[in-house]
């Protein structure tokens with residue numbers, strides 16, 4: 451998957467908060483410990499540092515949602531993170547993103563914190579993030 455393909459899917463999926471650019475994806479993919487699962491229809495990007503994994507983003511193109519793709523990518527990501535030595539996985543999710551939170555809770559994540567006004571919204575506002583953690 452190219453950074454351009456990732457940015458395209460991200461832009462189609464993220465309508466409430468700012469999508470990431472091709473340059474941002476290219477920079478991230480050069481960092482150590484990155485894990486990229488999926489394809490241009492649905493992907494997860496995260497990384498492992500020491501015994502902690504961080505799920506950075508997940509996106510399924512709107513034309514392919516509700517077909518189990520994100521859940522499959524999440525299971526794949528968690529397996530790879532564990533294999534690479536992660537004992538815990540963290541992520542941040544917009545406090546009003548019920549679809550994503552439902553996905554994460556299903557795979558065993560729990561709320562452990564909150565960051566007020568964390569994300570920039572597409573209409574110029576701010577929205578808080580819930581911090582979720584999964585322990586293997």
Ligand SMILES: CC(C)(COP(=O)(O)OP(=O)(O)OC[C@H]1O[C@@H](n2cnc3c(N)ncnc32)[C@H](O)[C@@H]1OP(=O)(O)O)[C@@H](O)C(=O)NCCC(=O)NCCS
Nearest residue numbers: 463508509510515516517518519520521543549550552553
């Ligand atoms: C969240 C997102 C990644 C889910 O992708 P998806 O491929 O459609 O998800 P799946 O089909 O694997 O769904 C897995 C579970 O997630 C939950 N879920 C997914 N979409 C949902 C929706 N629109 N409403 C409620 N729950 C939803 C459900 O629990 C679902 O299981 P079910 O279909 O058995 O009920 C997708 O909606 C998306 O790209 N959204 C925009 C980007 C985003 O918000 N990313 C997360 C930011 S941290």
